[in-house]
Every structure is written in C-alpha cells, then in structure tokens.
Amino acid sequence: MSDIAIRVENIGKRYRIGAPSQQFRTLRDVVVGAAEAPRRWLQGRALLSDPVNTIWALRGVSFEVRQGQVLGVIGRNGAGKSTLLKILSRVTEPTEGLGEIHGRVGSLLEVGTGFHPELTGRENIFLNGAILGMKRVEIARKFDEIVEFSEIGKFIDTPVKRYSSGMYLRLAFAVAAHLEPEILVVDEVLAVGDAEFQRKCLGKMGDVAQQGRTVLFVSHNMSAVLRLTQEALVIEKGGLALRAPTAEAVDYYLSRGMARQGERTWEADELPDPASPFKPLALRVRNPAGKVVDTLRSVEAAEIEVEYQLSAPVTGLRIGLYLNTGRGEPVFTSFDTDDPALFESMETRPAGRYLSRCKLPADLLNEGRFVIGLNASSFRIRRYFQDEQALSFTVDAAGAPGMHWPENRQGPVRPRLDWQIDRLDS
Amino acid sequence: MVPQPKTLIAKNGTTPTVFLRPSHGWAALNLRDLWQYRELVYFLSWRDIKVRYKQAVLGATWAIIQPLMMMVVFTFIFSRWANLPSGNLPYPIFNYSGLMPWLLFSSALSRASMSLVGSSNLLTKVYFPRLAIPLASVMAAVVDFGFSLLVFFGLMIYYQIPLTWNILALPVFVLLAVLLAFSISLWLSALNVMYRDVQHMVPFLINIWFYISPIAYGSEIITSPTWQFIYQFNPIVGIIDGVRWTLVGGAFPGTSLLITLAFMLLVLVGGLFYFRRMEKIFADMV
Known part of the structure; x- marks a missing residue:
C-alpha cells in the first residue's frame, strides 16, 4: 500500500469525571431503572453513560504520519497528548473516529512498566521485554546490548528494589530502547535521569529515527523536540491546533499556547x-x-x-x-x-x-x-x-550594547560589560 | 448493532495493520492476539510464582505447609471429634485428596479475580490482550498444586496405599479445576475493575463454597436423593470427586461431572465475551 504509517481520522475520546448522578424522577423511571439495573451494572454503564459528568479529552483529531517520519507532539499538560498516545498504542479505545496503523507499535509511555521490585535486573529485562511485546529469543539476543547500554554491570543479578533510581531508570530505558518496532511512541521519558544519560537516550532516539522507523515524540523539552523532529503537532484543549515545521510549531506553542500578556x-x-x-x-x-x-x-x-x-x-x-x-x-x-x-x-x-x-x-x-x-x-x-x-x-533589545550593528547576537544573555580600551605603545 | 471487531490484524506485506475504532456491542473474541502474546502469559505467571516465595524464608515450602496443616486440623476436628466417615480410607488421605483440588481452584479463583486491579499499572500503560492477566494468575496456581501433590505421594507411601491407573486422568481434572476458576474469574476480575466490592466478596464466597464442597466430608454423606441431586449442581463437586477417584479410587462422579462441564462451558464462553466487551474500558476505569 502507501507509505503511510499512521492515519487518524476525527478521533475522539470521552472520559467520565466525578460521580454519576442519580436521576430517577417518576415511579416509572424507578421501576424501569431497577429492571435494567443488573444489565447496566454488568456493563459498567451506570458509570459511563451520564453525559453531564463526561469530558472530551480529545476530539476531532485527524492527521497522517509517513513511514520513517519523526513527528513531534507538543502541548500543555492536560491538552490531550497522553490520551492521543494511549489511543495510538492501543491502551485505550477511541470513543469515536477511526485510526489505522501499519506496523508494530512500541510505546514508551512510561519506562519501567511492569518492573517488579523483587526481581533481579536480569529477570526484569525478560519480563519487561515480554510486556513490551518482545519475543523471548529476541530479548536473549539483545540481552548483552541492553545490559551494556544500561551500565548496570555487575548489579544485573541484584533485585531492582536495591537499585538507585538512576540505575532503575537506565535499565528500564535500555529495555525499551532495544525494542525494534516499526513505530515508536515516546512520551516524556527524557524528563528523568541525569544529563549524561539524557544525552545518551537522545542519541539512541536519533539512531532509531535514522533507521527509517516512524517515531512519535512527545516532550516538554523544546530543544529535544527541535533537535529530533522536523515537523510537530501542537495539541491544544483536546484538538489539533497546528501541524507545522517544528521551529514554527514551537514558536506557536510558546507564544500563543500558554501565556496571556505577561x-x-x-x-x-x-x-x-x-x-x-x-x-x-x-x-x-x-x-x-x-x-x-x-x-x-x-x-x-x-x-x-x-x-x-x-x-x-x-x-x-x-x-x-x-x-x-x-x-x-x-x-x-x-x-x-x-x-x-x-x-x-x-x-x-x-x-x-x-x-x-x-x-x-x-x-x-x-x-x-x-x-x-x-x-x-x-x-x-x-x-x-x-x-x-x-x-x-x-x-x-532596543538600546542594548552593540545595537548599532544590525546583526543577531549569539547567547541568551546580553550584558553591558565595562570595556576599556588602552593604547599600549604610547 | 452489528458486532465490530476492534482490531483486524491483516497481513500487509510484512507489517501488520491495526485498525483503531470504537467497538460496539459484543465484539469478536480476538483470541489470535492472545496466542501471539503467549510468551507474556508465561512470563507473567513465572513472575507471580517467583515473587510469591522470593522473600519468604521457607520459600516454596509454604505450598506444602498450608495444605498439610489444614489436613492435620481437619483430621482432628472432623475425624476425631465429629466422626465424619471417610469410607475405607484413612481420614488424612481422604481429606488431603480433596484439599488439593480445592486449594488449586480457590487460590486460582481468588488470585485471578484480583489480577486486573492488581495490574493497573500495566493496563494503563501498555497494550496486550488483557486476557493474559487472569490467565497467568490461574496458571501460577498450578505450581503450588504440583508441590502439594508431592506431599500426597509421600502420604500414600506412609499409609501404604497403592496408586491405580486412574491417576492417568489426573491432568484432565487439574485442567478442569483451572478452567473452572478461569471461567468464573473472567466475570469477577472484570467486575472488580468497576466495583471493588468484588474483592471483599471473593474471600467470603470461597469460604462458604468450601463448606458446601466435599472436602472435609464425602458426597455420599448426603443421603436424601433430592439433596444429592441439588448438591451436584455445585460445579466443583464433580472435580473434587474426580480427583479423588484418580488418586484413591471410589465412585466415578458421572452426573456431577457432566453438570460441571455444562456449567463451565456456559460461564467460560459467556465470560470470554463479557471480558472482551469490558476490556475496552479497563484502562479508563481501573
């Protein structure tokens, strides 16, 4: 078929908020309600169908991602990014709309999912790998590579509950990073860990992208989004606000997306x-x-x-x-x-x-x-x-030092330094 | 409403295509997906087993101590004081042969019923066929059964009771016990996601169920034909009597086994569809 990896049409997701309200008004309602109650309970309808207490976390979102494209997804907390990723990774079903995905999806919605504190690093690699959809032989083949990437070394046979949070995270990311799905969905995994490891993770993500795999990259780290992606979606209040080259999308997000005039x-x-x-x-x-x-x-x-x-x-x-x-x-x-x-x-x-x-x-x-x-x-x-x-x-910068030269100055600061110029040969 | 499958996995060259869409009504079972994730079922039950005994000093011996102690207590209460008959068998053997399948069934049922809620971190983060979770829980219970069976063979040697060829049918009854627990837990685990009342109800249910099952006493103790007939509608009766038959002989539970099979088929098929139908809201509700 085509070279489309992900296509989403008019996708929406409704969530329930708060407690369901009881609305029996007449005796007839009560009787009918009571008769239907067992069925409603079995289906969880009693908890789901009340329109007053539901919100659309995402609605009317449509887009396509080409195979091999690295697409950034940016938006504020609560804008609907995570919901979108959950739908794409099949954790939850859309309430409306259609989507189609060509290829195996690996999601890094949260590193270390399914890690069990009592199990050793070695055991957790296999368990976590299986949860993420890897076959046992596949994990065994990549085992050494995973251990090396995680820098866990001799602690591989120690229960992970004894790991420092940094080690835990490195191991978790290492497993996830060695998934080889055609489509990789990454949510904010880089917000954690020390700077050195973050750099390593970003490097790994870059490698993945270069291998021609499709990546959806969600982050609050604008420099990472700018570095890794050419194009980005801006999600705002449950809808797709903009799809544009990343630089433009980031500018839009930073300026309009958030602040009201200072x-x-x-x-x-x-x-x-x-x-x-x-x-x-x-x-x-x-x-x-x-x-x-x-x-x-x-x-x-x-x-x-x-x-x-x-x-x-x-x-x-x-x-x-x-x-x-x-x-x-x-x-x-x-x-x-x-x-x-x-x-x-x-x-x-x-x-x-x-x-x-x-x-x-x-x-x-x-x-x-x-x-x-x-x-x-x-x-x-x-x-x-x-x-x-x-x-x-x-x-x-009007009036700032050096403004008589119409050029861009590098660097975020523009201090007025106290220069002195002395002539030394007189 | 026409049932619509949530996902159709169609081979498109080498890459599978997955369709995302809201599913309505009683969706198709999608068991093929479960087959693709069979290794996950294995790893999850392996984790359950490993974790259960990892920090216990006595480790897996707990799987032996528990039925053994129960047997000792029951022997005192029911055989010495209450004088319940155990046919021509020593009471400990009689009791233990019923305890084994009961503990297999009840621990599989209670673990599997809580399993979805206990795995909420997985449900909300990663996709996999949700059936893998209760399935892995019931499988893990089989290992404990294996340990307790070893003790049983020890008891048989001690009392010098020979095994018969009937024992070849034991795996079938073990499978039935596990399947029965799995069938019921399909309903209970899914309901527990929405109503946590279930997790209060299950221990209570198991407790009562114990007393209406032929573990401390034999089914023959019920003499009235009417009550005997009604008694057989307890689906575990056929399995417990069946396990006894494979290990120490006695009457083959014909009628009650048929009732068990019919009950199980109904609950299993209904449960699979119910579970499948509820699956889509697990991640949102748990």
Missing part, C-alpha cells in the same frame, strides 16, 4: 495535586513602571513575581524560577530563599497568601523569547508544584 494563572484542572498545600495563584512579569507586560526591554530592569496560597504551614519551602530560552536552553535557576539569612527567617511559612518577587537587573537578557518555569519544593523532601512552561515573555 501573566499566568492556573485553573483547577491544571494543578496536578489538589491536596498539595501549595497553590499557585499567579506568575507575573512587570516592567519598571509596575505594569504587567509581555515584552520587556533588555536595557531596563524587570520584576518577576509569584503569588501563591499555602493551605498549611510548609517547612523549608523554596519557590524556584527556571529561566529558559524559547528553544529550551537553560539560562538560570533561582530560588526565593537563595539568601541563607532569608532561608532561616522563613524556615516555616505559615498558611496564608504570599508574594515572592525578584528583580531582574537591566542589561541581562538578549533579545528573543524566554520561558519561565515555576517550581515549589522543600529541598530533598517534597515537590509541591512544577510547571516547566509557566509563562513566556519577549525581550526587546
């Missing part, structure tokens, strides 16, 4: 853990006049502020800002209690409403688009909140 607030469904004592209220970028703006000037100082609510006292809390370029390269990381004296005086923050703010000095950033990631955690205890792409803003 301020970011979170809706209830965007907060991963409603029970967390930390609740972000707003993240804002202000210019020196105190106005919330989307565009800052490189030559002016600016202010970044985080407004949040603590529903319980939190000890050792630190609010972190991660500044990245629009392409995902880190610029800096800073915490509100970086100053040891401040950290001590704020050892336990009582419940209440807070504003943590900091000044970005003038002449710091180069022109371009920047992304602020927000994080709230207690060091080595717990992470309360994280949003890697909380807010983006633009920096305008």
Whole structure:
C-alpha cells in the first residue's frame, strides 16, 4: 500500500469525571431503572453513560504520519497528548473516529512498566521485554546490548528494589530502547535521569529515527523536540491546533499556547495535586513602571513575581524560577530563599497568601523569547508544584550594547560589560 | 448493532495493520492476539510464582505447609471429634485428596479475580490482550498444586496405599479445576475493575463454597436423593470427586461431572465475551 504509517481520522475520546448522578424522577423511571439495573451494572454503564459528568479529552483529531517520519507532539499538560498516545498504542479505545496503523507499535509511555521490585535486573529485562511485546529469543539476543547500554554491570543479578533510581531508570530505558518496532511512541521519558544519560537516550532516539522507523515524540523539552523532529503537532484543549515545521510549531506553542500578556494563572484542572498545600495563584512579569507586560526591554530592569496560597504551614519551602530560552536552553535557576539569612527567617511559612518577587537587573537578557518555569519544593523532601512552561515573555533589545550593528547576537544573555580600551605603545 | 471487531490484524506485506475504532456491542473474541502474546502469559505467571516465595524464608515450602496443616486440623476436628466417615480410607488421605483440588481452584479463583486491579499499572500503560492477566494468575496456581501433590505421594507411601491407573486422568481434572476458576474469574476480575466490592466478596464466597464442597466430608454423606441431586449442581463437586477417584479410587462422579462441564462451558464462553466487551474500558476505569 502507501507509505503511510499512521492515519487518524476525527478521533475522539470521552472520559467520565466525578460521580454519576442519580436521576430517577417518576415511579416509572424507578421501576424501569431497577429492571435494567443488573444489565447496566454488568456493563459498567451506570458509570459511563451520564453525559453531564463526561469530558472530551480529545476530539476531532485527524492527521497522517509517513513511514520513517519523526513527528513531534507538543502541548500543555492536560491538552490531550497522553490520551492521543494511549489511543495510538492501543491502551485505550477511541470513543469515536477511526485510526489505522501499519506496523508494530512500541510505546514508551512510561519506562519501567511492569518492573517488579523483587526481581533481579536480569529477570526484569525478560519480563519487561515480554510486556513490551518482545519475543523471548529476541530479548536473549539483545540481552548483552541492553545490559551494556544500561551500565548496570555487575548489579544485573541484584533485585531492582536495591537499585538507585538512576540505575532503575537506565535499565528500564535500555529495555525499551532495544525494542525494534516499526513505530515508536515516546512520551516524556527524557524528563528523568541525569544529563549524561539524557544525552545518551537522545542519541539512541536519533539512531532509531535514522533507521527509517516512524517515531512519535512527545516532550516538554523544546530543544529535544527541535533537535529530533522536523515537523510537530501542537495539541491544544483536546484538538489539533497546528501541524507545522517544528521551529514554527514551537514558536506557536510558546507564544500563543500558554501565556496571556505577561501573566499566568492556573485553573483547577491544571494543578496536578489538589491536596498539595501549595497553590499557585499567579506568575507575573512587570516592567519598571509596575505594569504587567509581555515584552520587556533588555536595557531596563524587570520584576518577576509569584503569588501563591499555602493551605498549611510548609517547612523549608523554596519557590524556584527556571529561566529558559524559547528553544529550551537553560539560562538560570533561582530560588526565593537563595539568601541563607532569608532561608532561616522563613524556615516555616505559615498558611496564608504570599508574594515572592525578584528583580531582574537591566542589561541581562538578549533579545528573543524566554520561558519561565515555576517550581515549589522543600529541598530533598517534597515537590509541591512544577510547571516547566509557566509563562513566556519577549525581550526587546532596543538600546542594548552593540545595537548599532544590525546583526543577531549569539547567547541568551546580553550584558553591558565595562570595556576599556588602552593604547599600549604610547 | 452489528458486532465490530476492534482490531483486524491483516497481513500487509510484512507489517501488520491495526485498525483503531470504537467497538460496539459484543465484539469478536480476538483470541489470535492472545496466542501471539503467549510468551507474556508465561512470563507473567513465572513472575507471580517467583515473587510469591522470593522473600519468604521457607520459600516454596509454604505450598506444602498450608495444605498439610489444614489436613492435620481437619483430621482432628472432623475425624476425631465429629466422626465424619471417610469410607475405607484413612481420614488424612481422604481429606488431603480433596484439599488439593480445592486449594488449586480457590487460590486460582481468588488470585485471578484480583489480577486486573492488581495490574493497573500495566493496563494503563501498555497494550496486550488483557486476557493474559487472569490467565497467568490461574496458571501460577498450578505450581503450588504440583508441590502439594508431592506431599500426597509421600502420604500414600506412609499409609501404604497403592496408586491405580486412574491417576492417568489426573491432568484432565487439574485442567478442569483451572478452567473452572478461569471461567468464573473472567466475570469477577472484570467486575472488580468497576466495583471493588468484588474483592471483599471473593474471600467470603470461597469460604462458604468450601463448606458446601466435599472436602472435609464425602458426597455420599448426603443421603436424601433430592439433596444429592441439588448438591451436584455445585460445579466443583464433580472435580473434587474426580480427583479423588484418580488418586484413591471410589465412585466415578458421572452426573456431577457432566453438570460441571455444562456449567463451565456456559460461564467460560459467556465470560470470554463479557471480558472482551469490558476490556475496552479497563484502562479508563481501573
């Protein structure tokens, strides 16, 4: 047939939220309801059919992927990316629409699926391989390669519950990476592990792509998406917002997909853990006049502020800002209690409403688009909140050093360095 | 509504084509998919067995200790005090030969009924035929049966009771016990995904079932023909009496075995279709 690997038409998935409501109004309803009840129970309908309590996690999505294409999928948390991948990897059925897939699909929806802590590394390689759809002979053939890639070495016969989290992860990824499906679906596996291993994983992904296999790559790491894919889908609110060359898709995602003019607030469904004592209220970028703006000037100082609510006292809390370029390269990381004296005086923050703010000095950033990631955690205890792409803003370089030469300057920062020029031969 | 298969695996050159679409009604069973994943069934039951005894000091001896201790307790209660008859057999032999198939059936049933919920991390992450999970659970129970059978042979030597050629039929009855447990667990495991009440119900069900099955006593103890007839509708009766017949002789359970087979066929086929129908919502509901 054609060279299409994946074709999806108008695919949609409905999920139930909350509890089903009982709606018996008349005696007749009650009688009919009671008579039908056993059947409804057997079919789980009692839990599924209530239209009021359902949401469409994904709807009306259509696209095609050619064989050998590496396609990026980007979108915010909760936009429907994971649902899409679950449908494509057949974990769940679509509620409507059609799809067709040519070739074996291997999914890395979560590395280490089916790992059992009591079993050794060796045993888990076989078990995990079988779960991912490999045949026993296939696993045996690749066994040495997997062990080598994972750098587990002599711990291969130790139960994985004794592994460090890094070792566990390396082993899990190693098994998954040695699957040889025609279509590989990868979801955010690179968000974990140390930088060295991440590089190795990205390398492996690149190899897979070069072997002519089809890859769907989902990530929040824009630089990885840019590096590995030529084309990307932007998923927004359960629909396909854009399909474009990756650079364009990333720009679209970073600019329109998320921020409203220099301020970011979170809706209830965007907060991963409603029970967390930390609740972000707003993240804002202000210019020196105190106005919330989307565009800052490189030559002016600016202010970044985080407004949040603590529903319980939190000890050792630190609010972190991660500044990245629009392409995902880190610029800096800073915490509100970086100053040891401040950290001590704020050892336990009582419940209440807070504003943590900091000044970005003038002449710091180069022109371009920047992304602020927000994080709230207690060091080595717990992470309360994280949003890697909380807010983006633009920096305008007018008046910055060197602007009399109309050229692009490399690098995310554009400091006004104090140059002196001395003549030495006089 | 016309039944629509969720996936049609058609060979297209070397690459299989899979169709994704919402399935309606009572979908086709798709057992071929299960056959392709047979190694997974093997690995999952191998994992179950391995993990079960891995951290226990006594390891696999537990598979022996449990039926042996039960037999000792029953011998005291039912033979010494209650004076239940055991025909011309020593009571321990009589009791143990019924305990073995019962424990095989009940542990297979309870493990398999909980299996889907216990594997929720797999269900929500990877595709494979969901039937593999309860199937692997019932298979794992057979290994324990093997251990307890070794002890039984020891007992036979101790009491100097010869085996007969009937024992050749033992594998058939083992298969029946496993199939019966599997058939029922198809319903229970799928229901447990939606209603966790099932996992409270199963231990209770097994407990009651034990007392209405011929383990501590023989089926002959029921003298009224009417009750005897009704008693045979307990599907495990035919299997337990059958295992006894293969090991220590006695009457061959003709009628009750037929009833068991009929019951099992009904529950198995119905269960396969029910499971298949519910399969699509496991990942969303579990």
